Amino acid sequence: MxxxxxxxxxxxxxxxxxxxxxxxxxxxxxxxxxxxxxxxxxxxxxxxxxxxxxxxxxxxxxxxxxxxxxxxxxxxxxxxxxxxxxxxxxxxxxxxxxxxxxxxxxxxxxxxxxxxxxxxxxxxxxxxxxxxxxxxxxxxxxxxxxxxxxxxxxxxxxxxxxxxxxxxxxxxxxxxxxxxxxxxxHESRDRLAEAIGPVDSAVSRTVEGLLRSGRSRDRGSDRMRLDAILSRIAMWGASSPDRPAVVALPAETIAEFGLALRNVMVRDSLLAITLTGFADFAEQLWSYLMRNLPAPERACPATLLGFSAYARGEGALATAALDIALDADPDYSLAQLLDRSLLAGARPTMIREVALSGYAVAELCGVRLPPPLE
Structure with missing residues (x-):
C-alpha cells in the first residue's frame, strides 16, 4: 500500500x-x-x-x-x-x-x-x-x-x-x-488507523439501535439534508479561536446525518467543503460520524474524510480512512475510485478539481456553498 x-x-x-x-x-x-x-x-x-x-x-x-x-x-x-x-x-x-x-x-x-x-x-x-x-x-x-x-x-x-x-x-x-x-x-500507521477507527460506546450503540429500529428518519429534501449538515459546520466554524468548538452530536443527530449522507447529491455537494475555510471542522465531523456510525453508514463519512485528506496531500490519513470505508462497504464506489487513485499515485490537484464539481451539485440542491479559498 x-x-x-x-x-x-x-x-x-x-x-x-x-x-x-x-x-x-x-x-x-x-x-x-x-x-x-x-x-x-x-x-x-x-x-x-x-x-x-x-x-x-x-x-x-x-x-x-x-x-x-x-x-x-x-x-x-x-x-x-x-x-x-x-x-x-x-x-x-x-x-x-x-x-x-x-x-x-x-x-x-x-x-x-x-x-x-x-x-x-x-x-x-x-x-x-x-x-x-x-x-x-x-x-x-x-x-x-x-x-x-x-x-x-x-x-x-x-x-x-x-x-x-x-x-x-x-x-x-x-x-x-x-x-x-x-x-x-502518528507513532505508526496502526495508531493512525486506531485514532479514526469505529468505537464501541454508549453513543455508538444508541445510534445503531436508532438506525436498525427505524426510529431515525431521513428528513426532507436534499436541500434540507444539506442545510442541516452545513449549519452545524458553520456553527462550529464561527466559534472563537480562544474557545474552539468541540465537535460532538447527540445520537439522534448522528443517525440523521448518517442517513442524509446516503444521498449522492448531498455527498457530492459536500466534496466542495474541502476547498473552503470550513474544511477543518468538516473533517472533524466526518471523523466523528465515522467513529460512531455502524456499517454500512460509516462508509460515506470515512470516504469524505479520505477525500479531504487526499486533497491536502495527506496520503496516510486518506489511505486509513478509505480502508475503513471499504471495510464498512466494500462496494462503495467513490471509496473504490479514490483508493485506486491513491495506489496509482494520482496527484492531489486532480482531487481538488473533482471537489469543484460539488458547487454545481449543491446549486442543483438549491444550496449556496461557501466560496473556495484562494
Missing part, C-alpha cells in the same frame, strides 16, 4: 544532510514508518536547490526462507519487485528526474553488511535503482536504518560507505512546520 504527500516545497531550512532528511520522513508521511521502503521524489525544475515532491511508501517484504540457506542472500521477493516497478512507473509518468530512498528494517545491522537482512535490503535498493533508471529517474542514494528515532544510525546501501545518526524527528523543522499547519504525526 502506498502513501504519498504532494508538497513540491523547497528543501526546508535546517535540512542539511541525510540525517535531517530522514528525521523529516514521519512528517511527510503523517506517521513513523516501520519495515518500509520509502521513495522521496526530487524536482530541480524550479531553479535553485531540489524541491521535495511526492513521497511514496510500501511495506517491506523480504523473501520467505528456503531450504538452501545460501539461496537467501541478495534475493528480492516477487512482491517487492512489483513495488519497485510500480514506483518507477509513477516517477516516469510524472517525469521525476531524481529520487532518494530509505529502507527501514529493525532486523538490519549496520555493523554486519554480510547479514542476510542487510543483503536483502541492498538487493531491493539495487532493484529500485535499476527500475528507476530504466524509466528515466536517477536514484541518488538509498539509506538504511533500523528505525526513525532520535540517535538511530543510518548507513548507505551502495556507493561510498557513509553513515550517521538521525536527530530527533519530533523537533525536525519539517515536523514543526507541519504542526503549525495542523498536521499531526
Amino acid at each position: 502506498t502513501t504519498h504527500s504532494d508538497t513540491h516545497s523547497p528543501m526546508p531550512e535546517g535540512v542539511s544532510g541525510p540525517g535531517d532528511l530522514l528525521a523529516a520522513i514521519p512528517a511527510f508521511l503523517g506517521f513513523t514508518p516501520h519495515r518500509s521502503l520509502v521513495v522521496i521524489c526530487l524536482d530541480n525544475t524550479m531553479g535553485g536547490g531540489p524541491t521535495i515532491g511526492m513521497v511514496m511508501r510500501h511495506d517491506l517484504k523480504l523473501p520467505e526462507p528456503m531450504r538452501d540457506e545460501h539461496q537467501l542472500w541478495g534475493r528480492v521477493s516477487a512482491d517487492m519487485a512489483d513495488v519497485t516497478a510500480h514506483f518507477a512507473e509513477i516517477c516516469a509518468r510524472d517525469d521525476v528526474r531524481g529520487a532518494l530512498a530509505l529502507i527501514v528494517d529493525d532486523r538490519a545491522r549496520a555493523s554486519d553488511k554480510s547479514a542476510r537482512t542487510d543483503q536483502h535490503c541492498r538487493a531491493i535498493a539495487r532493484r529500485l535503482a535499476r527500475d528507476l533508471r530504466d524509466r528515466g529517474t536517477e536514484l541518488t542514494q538509498v539509506y538504511l536504518t533500523t528505525e526513525i528515532a532520535c540517535g538511530s544510525r543510518w548507513w548507505t546501501a551502495f556507493g561510498p560507505a557513509e553513515s550517521g545518526t538521525i536527530p530527533d524527528p519530533t523537533t525536525s523543522p519539517v515536523t514543526l512546520a507541519y504542526m503549525l499547519e495542523g498536521r499531526g504525526v
Whole structure:
C-alpha cells in the first residue's frame, strides 16, 4: 500500500544532510514508518536547490526462507519487485528526474553488511535503482536504518560507505512546520488507523439501535439534508479561536446525518467543503460520524474524510480512512475510485478539481456553498 504527500516545497531550512532528511520522513508521511521502503521524489525544475515532491511508501517484504540457506542472500521477493516497478512507473509518468530512498528494517545491522537482512535490503535498493533508471529517474542514494528515532544510525546501501545518526524527528523543522499547519504525526500507521477507527460506546450503540429500529428518519429534501449538515459546520466554524468548538452530536443527530449522507447529491455537494475555510471542522465531523456510525453508514463519512485528506496531500490519513470505508462497504464506489487513485499515485490537484464539481451539485440542491479559498 502506498502513501504519498504532494508538497513540491523547497528543501526546508535546517535540512542539511541525510540525517535531517530522514528525521523529516514521519512528517511527510503523517506517521513513523516501520519495515518500509520509502521513495522521496526530487524536482530541480524550479531553479535553485531540489524541491521535495511526492513521497511514496510500501511495506517491506523480504523473501520467505528456503531450504538452501545460501539461496537467501541478495534475493528480492516477487512482491517487492512489483513495488519497485510500480514506483518507477509513477516517477516516469510524472517525469521525476531524481529520487532518494530509505529502507527501514529493525532486523538490519549496520555493523554486519554480510547479514542476510542487510543483503536483502541492498538487493531491493539495487532493484529500485535499476527500475528507476530504466524509466528515466536517477536514484541518488538509498539509506538504511533500523528505525526513525532520535540517535538511530543510518548507513548507505551502495556507493561510498557513509553513515550517521538521525536527530530527533519530533523537533525536525519539517515536523514543526507541519504542526503549525495542523498536521499531526502518528507513532505508526496502526495508531493512525486506531485514532479514526469505529468505537464501541454508549453513543455508538444508541445510534445503531436508532438506525436498525427505524426510529431515525431521513428528513426532507436534499436541500434540507444539506442545510442541516452545513449549519452545524458553520456553527462550529464561527466559534472563537480562544474557545474552539468541540465537535460532538447527540445520537439522534448522528443517525440523521448518517442517513442524509446516503444521498449522492448531498455527498457530492459536500466534496466542495474541502476547498473552503470550513474544511477543518468538516473533517472533524466526518471523523466523528465515522467513529460512531455502524456499517454500512460509516462508509460515506470515512470516504469524505479520505477525500479531504487526499486533497491536502495527506496520503496516510486518506489511505486509513478509505480502508475503513471499504471495510464498512466494500462496494462503495467513490471509496473504490479514490483508493485506486491513491495506489496509482494520482496527484492531489486532480482531487481538488473533482471537489469543484460539488458547487454545481449543491446549486442543483438549491444550496449556496461557501466560496473556495484562494
